Ligand SMILES: [Zn+2]
């Protein structure tokens with residue numbers, strides 16, 4: 001095996017990949033990867049320091065290529081409850097296949113015919129010319145690894161819906177005043193919470 005990728009370019013020159021595979025070992029910051037540029041617009045996460053892609057890229061008999069490896073590194077997300085930082089350590093096993101663009105189905109499954117190359121069935125992408133852009137793979141696989149609802153902690157108390165205080169840091173005391181807001185979509189729940197708050201207060 002030999003390293004064939006240009007670490008700066010983050011692309012692999014496919015004709016140079018030997019039959020027994022090429023070792024891939026990339027460490028790249030978000031800036032190295034071009035995240036935030038138009039091709040990789042990045043509203044969902046920031047690379048904390050760097051991402052690491054390691055593995056082996058080997059040619060397939062079909063003319064395609066298969067990468068088996070691992071994606072690691074840290075990303076910064078936003079907690080959906082308190083909007084604070086929610087860090088995530090990526091540790092994803094990858095098994096990705098690229099086929100020549102000529103093999104891409106032009107009319108996906110419309111004729112019920114050969115669906116063996118249907119990209120939706122597995123991790124299949126397509127490459128053009130003789131280069132593989134590993135930035136796109138890192139981008140996609142990092143996104144696939146993100147939780148739907150990132151949390152800074154499972155116990156995150158979130159922001160107070162009344163005053164906006166971060167309830168992880170301050171006890172704003174709004175719960176007892178919630179009954180004053182009477183006609184929102186949660187008014188029934190609020191009334192119940194207020195009643196419980198009063199009951200609790202009188203019991204003390
Ligand atoms: Zn949080």
Ligand SMILES: [Zn+2]
Nearest residue numbers: 160163172174
């Ligand atoms: Zn509050």
